[in-house]
Amino acid sequence: xxxxxxxxxxxxxxxxxxxxxxxxxxxxxxxxxxxxxxxxxxxxxxxxxxxxxxxxxxxxxxxxxxxxxxxxxxxxxxxxxxxxxxxxxxxxxxxxxxxxxxxxxxxxxxxxx
Amino acid sequence: xxxxxxxxxxxxxxxxxxxxxxxxxxxxxxxxxxxxxxxxxxxxxxxxxxxxxxxxxxxxxxxxxxxxxxxxxxxxxxxxxxxxxxxxxxxxxxxxxxxxxxxxxxxxxxxxx
Numbered sequence: 001x002x003x004x005x006x007x008x009x010x011x012x013x014x015x016x017x018x019x020x021x022x023x024x025x026x027x028x029x030x031x032x033x034x035x036x037x038x039x040x041x042x043x044x045x046x047x048x049x050x051x052x053x054x055x056x057x058x059x060x061x062x063x064x065x066x067x068x069x070x071x072x073x074x075x076x077x078x079x080x081x082x083x084x085x086x087x088x089x090x091x092x093x094x095x096x097x098x099x100x101x102x103x104x105x106x107x108x109x110x111x112x113x
Numbered sequence: 114x115x116x117x118x119x120x121x122x123x124x125x126x127x128x129x130x131x132x133x134x135x136x137x138x139x140x141x142x143x144x145x146x147x148x149x150x151x152x153x154x155x156x157x158x159x160x161x162x163x164x165x166x167x168x169x170x171x172x173x174x175x176x177x178x179x180x181x182x183x184x185x186x187x188x189x190x191x192x193x194x195x196x197x198x199x200x201x202x203x204x205x206x207x208x209x210x211x212x213x214x215x216x217x218x219x220x221x222x223x224x225x226x
């Protein structure tokens with residue numbers, strides 16, 4: 001079945017540091033890929049997405065590229081801010097006709113001033 | 114885009130009491146609907162999903178149940194709560210014709226004492 005593997009956290013960075021959160025996946029077919037963000041006490045919200053190979057999703061300074069050859073969708077940001085502190089989830093849309101999205105376990109990011 | 118409303122936002126219930134969490138969706142029709150639970154530690158556990166009125170699929174056997182009495186209404190229930198039912202419950206919606214992303218509500222935090 002489908003699966004998503006994210007790097008374990010927490011990731012702790014100083015403000016303005018470079019961020020990478022690794023995400024790899026296994027899936028049948030060619031699912032869409034997503035990054036969601038969850039701020040403390042809130043629900044998840046879509047951060048960015050990519051629907052086919054080599055697509056780059058971007059939003060709020062975050063970027064991720066759909067790499068079919070390495071089955072990866074790593075999240076990057078050039079300069080993090082304290083307000084980026086949150087939990088980040090990598091996910092893939094249901095593939096092979098499945099209605100069920102698959103989520104990674106989430107990576108907590110803590111940014112210090 | 115869609116808006117997901119969940120209530121109540123917070124509740125504290127004694128063991129053995131009943132539960133009803135409600136979710137309504139605005140801005141779309143005939144969505145796929147999902148109930149997730151998020152225990153301490155961030156991971157998302159899919160509890161139920163629905164592809165249409167009256168159609169419920171359960172992913173985890175437990176003392177919870179779900180119902181979809183209307184196209185954009187999804188209810189999570191229990192007749193007798195257990196301590197292990199404590200957690201953060203999230204309702205999500207996905208359009209069939211959209212990009213495949215999920216829209217989440219703000220969550221309902223349940224504490225069972």
